[in-house]
Amino acid sequence: MFDFAVFGSLFLTLFVIMDPPGITPIFLALSSGRPAKIQRRMAWQAAAVAFGVIAVFGLCGQQILDYLHVSVPALMIAGGLLLLLIALDLLTGKSEEPTQTKEVNAALVPLGMPLLAGPGAIVSVILAVQDADGFGGQLSVWAAILAMHVVLWLTMRYSLLIIRVIKDGGVVLVTRLAGMMLSALAVQQIINGVLQVVDGA
Known part of the structure; x- marks a missing residue:
């Protein structure tokens, strides 16, 4: 029987962690300057990649981590470092990658993963499963995961309307703000990972 308490609990947990409203400026920063068709494709690609990664870890996440001898804190620190590199690019306005690869990569990394x-999100799903x-x-767990990714896709898909309102100057401002937010998020994630390593030592 469908358990609404489990569904609601995991959905709210993932909503707080994945933060659809907070992802909006970062998505706008990474997708600006591209044709609307490619921006829409990036929205569903990012949501699909995130769902795929979460689904794989939901099904066999603990086994993957155990097999690779990777701890959760190590995963957190690695993710934080990757986000920090992306944040620095947003803050400095650098975009050295060719347009085509950047279109694909931005949807996959850092948006999707x-x-x-x-x-x-990965740890929450592993524990919930x-x-x-x-x-x-x-069924309740997987319904919550699917519902969360639909919300993420809709948030990114319709955040593109904001670009048409704020124009190029606004996009530059949003890009810098997104870089600052993302760098703070990355540093916090690294700190959390280090603290878990210290606590476990």
């Missing part, structure tokens, strides 16, 4: 499907009882519990 590790920004949306980051260590926090392990704790779910029976078919109803599992």
Whole structure:
């Protein structure tokens, strides 16, 4: 039987961690200057990649981490460092990659992974799948995961309307703000990972 408590709990947890409103300026910064068709494609690609990564870790995440001898804090620190590199590019306005690869890469990295499907979301899903009882519990968990990614796609898809309102000057401002937010998020993630390593030592 479908468990609305499990669904609601995981959905809210993922909403806080994946933060659809907070992802909007970062998505706008990474997708600005591209044709509308490519921006729309980036929105669903990012959501699809995030869902794919979360689904894989939901199904066999603990086994993957154990096999690779990778701890959760190591995953957090690596994700934080990757986000920090992206944030520095946004802050300095550098874009050295060719246009075509950048269009693809921005949707996959950093949007799909590790920004949306980051260590926090991955760990939450692994624990939720392990704790779910029976078919109803599992159905509730996967329904929450799917619903969260639909919300993420809709948020990014319709945030493109903002670009038409704020024009180029506004996009530059949003890009710098997004870089600052993302750098703070990255540093916090690295700190959390280091603190977990210290606590576990």
